[in-house]
Amino acid sequence: MKYDLIDRQLFIKNRKNFMAAMTPNSLAVFNSNDIYPVSADSTLPFAQHRDIFYLSGVDQEESILVLFPDCPKAKHREILFLKETNEHIAVWEGEKLTKEKAFETSGVKTVYWLQDLEKVMFELMTQAETVYINTNEHYRANVETETREDRFTKWLKDKYPAHSVAKSNPILQRLRSVKDQIELDLMQKACDITEKGFRRVLNFVKPNVWEYNIEAEFMHEFLNNRSKGFAYTPIIASGNNANVLHYIENNQQCKAGDLILLDVGAEYANYSSDMTRTIPVSGRFTDRQKQVYNAVNRVKDEATKMLVPGAYWEDYHVEVGKLMTSELLGLGLIDKADVQNENPDWPAYKKYFMHGTSHHIGLDTHDYGLLHEPMQANQVFTVEPGIYIPDEGFGIRLEDDVVIQESGEPFNLMRNIPIAIEEIEDLMNS
Template identity: 55%
Template sequence: MKYEPIINDVFYTNRKRFCSKLKPNSLILLNSNDEFPRSGDQNHSFKQNADLFYLTGIDQEQSILLLFPDCPNPLYKEVLFLRQTNELIAVWEGHKYTKEEAEKASGIKTVFWLHEFDQIFASVVFYAENIYLNTNENDRYQHEVPYRDLRFIQKIKEQFPLHQYYRAAPIFRELRAVKSQAEVELIGKACQITRDAFFRVLKFVKPGVAEYEIEAEIIHEFIRQRSSGHAYNPIIASGINATVLHYNDNNHLCRSGDVILMDFGAEYANYNADCTRSIPVSGRFSARQKDVYQSVLTVMKEATQLLKPGTVWNTYHEEVGKIMTSELIKLGLLNRHDVEKQNPAMPLYKQYFMHGTSHHLGLDVHDFAGRYTPFAAGNVLTVEPGIYIPAEGLGIRLENNILITENGTVDLMADIPLEAGHIEELMNP
């Protein structure tokens, strides 16, 4: 791992909170993610199961966590199982956790090698009435491959068919949405690295540079500051490309007079930033570009004010839609009389702003949280309105990461330039 060690108190606290939600006499098993083949004899870069990392801080493949708070043998209340290294693995793959290092990272004192799991689990499982197992219940995800959790569930249920089984995901959905101070600081670190990459880009961009060159400047700054890389595939979209919401080709030249929409964020210690900025290739916005930019910024600022504990998702997005509609009318993109006659189920603003305004952010870029759960203090959300006008070859989106507190919101990206005039000043020193 490139990132600095994390104090294990955060993982101890997460385990304590999680175990308090379990039924009496229950245990839970969590697996690391699969290692996915890329091509031939290569794997994709390993990405840890966010739930396992949330409870342990362990960032290594082939790991299992066993939690059994009511276990009659205190030794097995918290157990971590790791892949045992050897000289051959060390030569070919590099360093793996020692038991001592795993204890220091996680705060879990009982650590065994993975090959000991079956024997140890068989010695405690019959003292539990309930077994909690985990799957990916993010409602944006659809799987076609039987990943490790699913294979593990099948195996466990075949071996121990008479236990009561429960889903761990609803507990994670509740807990992970509310960030601790330590988690906010890690997200803040990812935001700071993202900020520095943006400043680097502002100095670099000029007519004739390629989108992929801008992407290269960003990843250079990320890696230089101990980020593990992009939190997601970056969007570097100039001109008409900015009207494609998930544009990832990043292979066009940036032309004078165009605007570049850049959606990128650093990952640091598995926590993520998610930032979008739209800047003029030539260093100056045209009058029309600035008007559209200002409308997006207005929606962004007003939407941020709506983020309060107790706010409901649907109500929030409906209110943002009204704000956006008003701005689109000002820009001449919508007609007020047409809006008055619109079908409420198909509001006209979606012709130009067709995606959601916000999503939760944390260990996942689209972090695990309840879509129907009101916002709460400790939530970190994006605010990312946009206006996309293919006929004008113009797409503008702005996005910051916002922490909700009992006393208002905290913008974790407040130091990343946002005002159009400020961006022009920085591009024309």
């Protein structure tokens, strides 16, 4: 790992909160992700399953966390199973967690090697009545690959068919959506790294650079600041490419007079940031580009004020739609007849702003959170309105990451990242 050691009190607290929500005499199991093969002996870089990381801080493959708060043996109420390390592994793969280092990282006192898993699990399962399995129930989930978690669940249910089965995900959806201050500090670090990348790019962009050149500038700055890189696949979209919402080819030349939509964010310690800015290739916005840019920025600012405890995600998006409708009328992109005759299921503004305005963010870029429940303090949301005009050859989106407060406006983790037209132009021409 590149990041500094995280205070293990975060993981101790997370486990305590999870176990408090479990039914009596139950245990829960969480697995690391696989290392996924590419071809021959090539693999993708390892990315830890966010749930075991959230509960333990363990950031390596072939790790298992078991929680059994009512276990008769006190030492078996929290257990980590790890791949046994040795000198050979240290030479060929690098240092792995020792039992001592695992405790330092997680605060879990009982650590076994994986070779002891079946023996210990047999003892635990004879004492438990219910087992919590960890399924992916995120509203955007679309998983075709069988995961290590899936395989473990099959094994467990086959070997112990008489146990009741419960789901971890509903508990995690609530817990993970509300951030601890340690988490907020890590997210702030990710946003600060993103800021450094953006300021570097403002000094770099000029006519005829390529989108992938800009992507490389971001990556250079991210890696130099102890990030693994992008929190998600970056969008570097110049000209009409900005009107493709998930444009990721990043292979076109940036032409004078065009705008570049930059949807990028650094990760830090597995926590995400998610920023969008739109800048002029030539260092100056045209009058029309300024009109649209300022309209988007006004919607972003007003939408941000609506993210308060007790607000509902669906109602919030209806209100943002009203803001966007007003701005599009002012820009002459729609007229009153369009609004009067609109389909309630696809309002007139959707022609130019077709995606949602906000999503939870945290360990995942589209993080856990139950959208049918009211918003709470210390949840973190993106705010990302946009206006896309293919006929005029540009699209503009602006996005910040904000923390809901107990009272008052949300706290903007991206408050220091330039967004005003004047500041962007000054930095690009300095």
